[in-house]
Amino acid sequence: xxxxxxxxxxxxxxxxxxxxxxxxxxxxxxxxxxxxxxxxxxxxxxxxxxxxxxxxxxxxxxxxxxxxxxxxxxxxxxxxxxxxxxxxxxxxxxxxxxxxxxxxxxxxxxxxxxxxxxxxxxxxxxxxxxxxxxxxxxxxxxxxxxxxxxxxxxxxxxxxxxxxxxxxxxxxxxxxxxxxxxxxxxxxxxxxxxxxxxxxxxxxxxxxxxxxxxxxxxxxxxxxxxxxxxxxxxxxxxxxxxxxxxxxxxxxxxxxxxxxxxxxxxxxxxxxxxxxxxxxxxxxxxxxxxxxxxxxxxxxxxxxxxxxxxxxxxxxxxxxxxxxxxxxxxxxxxxxxxxxxxxxxxxxxxxxxxxxxxxxxxxxxxxxxxxxxxxxxxxx
Numbered sequence: 202x203x204x205x206x207x208x209x210x211x212x213x214x215x216x217x218x219x220x221x222x223x224x225x226x227x228x229x230x231x232x233x234x235x236x237x238x239x240x241x242x243x244x245x246x247x248x249x250x251x252x253x254x255x256x257x258x259x260x261x262x263x264x265x266x267x268x269x270x271x272x273x274x275x276x277x278x279x280x281x282x283x284x285x286x287x288x289x290x291x292x293x294x295x296x297x298x299x300x301x302x303x304x305x306x307x308x309x310x311x312x313x314x315x316x317x318x319x320x321x322x323x324x325x326x327x328x329x330x331x332x333x334x335x336x337x338x339x340x341x342x343x344x345x346x347x348x349x350x351x352x353x354x355x356x357x358x359x360x361x362x363x364x365x366x367x368x369x370x371x372x373x374x375x376x377x378x379x380x381x382x383x384x385x386x387x388x389x390x391x392x393x394x395x396x397x398x399x400x401x402x403x404x405x406x407x408x409x410x411x412x413x414x415x416x417x418x419x420x421x422x423x424x425x426x427x428x429x430x431x432x433x434x435x436x437x438x439x440x441x442x443x444x445x446x447x448x449x450x451x452x453x454x455x456x457x458x459x460x461x462x463x464x465x466x467x468x469x470x471x472x473x474x475x476x477x478x479x480x481x482x483x484x485x486x487x488x489x490x491x492x493x494x495x496x497x498x499x500x501x502x503x504x505x506x507x508x509x510x511x512x513x514x515x516x517x518x519x520x521x522x523x524x525x526x527x528x529x530x531x532x533x534x535x536x537x538x539x540x541x542x543x544x545x546x547x548x549x550x551x552x553x554x555x556x557x558x559x560x561x562x563x564x565x566x567x568x569x570x571x572x573x574x575x576x577x578x579x580x581x
Contacts, residue, residue: 218562219569222576224555227402227547233503235579236403240482241266242356243578245367247484247497248272249352250511252391254280258301258317264499266356270343271295273306275317282343282354288321289313289338306340315340349486350387350513351495370480376441383466386486386493389513390520393529397508397536401543402550403483403500404575406508409539410477410485410496411567419538422531426450426457427475433564443474443488453489454527455534461491461518479567481574487532492518494532504547510536 226232242265249261254274261272262285269285271294285294292310295302305322307314314323319340324330344355346363353367372378399406409415416423416430424431427444434444446453452460453475463472467490476488483498492514499507512529519525549555561568 218560219566219572221408221558221561221568222404222572223558224550224552226575227404227550228503230503232579233402233500236500236575237266239581240575240578241500242268244357244361244482245346245353245355245363246482247351247480248282248354249497250391250495251280251347251350251352251387253299254352256301258303259299260295260302260306261299261352262295262297263354264501265354268356269293270354270356271306271340272345272352272354273302273317276304277318280345280347280352281318282345282352283319283340284343286341287311287313288340289324294340348387349381349495350389351484351497367480371478371486373440374478375476380471381488383468383471384464384488384493385466386495386513388516389493390516390518391511392492392514392519392525393512395510395529395533395536397510397540399506399508399540399543400504401506401540401547402504403498403506404571405543405546405550406498406506406540407479407482407571408568409543411479411571412565414562414564415542419542420535422455423535426453426531443471443476446473446475452491452528453531455530456527458527460489460528461514461523463490464492464515479571481571492528508536508540 246265248263248265248270249272253261254272257274257276257278259274263270263272270282271285272280272282274280287294287308287310289308289311292308294306294308305314305316312325313321316322319342320336321338344357344360346353348363348367353363355361368378371381375381413430414433417433420430426446428447429444447457450457452458454460472490474490478486478488480486483500485496487494492512495511495513497509499509501507510532512525512532514525
């Protein structure tokens with residue numbers, strides 16, 4: 202009997218407690234393989250930041266659902282995505298994580314060469330090989346959208362509606378389709394990027410981000426800035442909710458000191474508040490008055506997840522050379538505390554004590570919704 206079948210047969214308790222996924226869902230390579238094919242290859246995936254590919258020929262190589270995806274800016278300025286596989290013998294075209302390829306993409310094995318739009322235009326002796334159709338042997342395209350300064354890709358043959366999935370997750374959380382526009386995320390600049398190598402299953406990280414029952418225990422700096430989190434309320438408490446800064450707190454910084462000028466679009470309804478957004482399956486957005494924190498997760502194995510975290514500020518703040526450390530340090534500590542907690546949980550997922558899973562208390566109900574989404578997805 203598969204792990205998915207075991208999960209589906211567990212009865213719901215009569216109390217207000219909600220069962221988690223069983224431990225095998227965090228340790229079983231078969232479950233992870235199902236997630237790769239039925240979650241990460243079928244949904245929109247936050248793959249990169251568009252500003253990381255500034256000029257024609259700039260590329261970024263990312264792993265999505267076990268596939269290597271190559272994102273390239275063309276000579277026309279457009280971003281495109283392809284499977285990073287030569288159509289001749291399957292060699293990886295670009296092995297570096299990022300860089301610049303110039304005017305074309307050439308396979309280092311047999312020198313098949315592709316335009317930046319993915320079309321095949323040259324190969325040794327190509328003119329004498331009449332059976333090689335240039336149109337037929339171009340790179341395999343991957344669906345791509347740009348939104349919030351982020352490059353989203355989907356490996357699905359027919360990707361789900363971007364509006365009904367990615368954009369709906371944001372608008373539902375904030376209580377309106379245009380609320381996110383007030384932060385002007387697409388116009389913000391990268392102030393700091395930290396990449397974390399987390400030895401834990403990707404779902405543990407999502408589940409941790411969605412609740413604040415743990416905040417009083419492991420996040421002293423965060424609860425000093427956002428006192429209501431000490432009461433265990435979810436970071437996504439209800440539609441439109443933003444946790445309010447403490448009365449003596451001047452800014453979203455590690456010591457509560459003043460940060461930077463409030464972003465131009467932020468009115469008094471959203472000032473001095475923190476908003477957390479989860480976009481299934483692997484993106485988190487944190488909104489505060491003067492900057493934005495954007496997490497992208499890259500699940501590499503059942504027990505290993507790379508998390509890339511960007512701190513985004515106005516271009517003026519970044520260009521000024523002002524000290525960003527107080528703003529960055531707050532959520533960097535939160536990340537370290539969270540990821541340490543996830544890594545403490547991961548070994549226990551294979552314990553017989555967690556074979557049937559654990560329980561979610563009422564304030565963790567969002568995790569129950571995520572659990573149901575995962576189960577539905579991997580069940581086909």
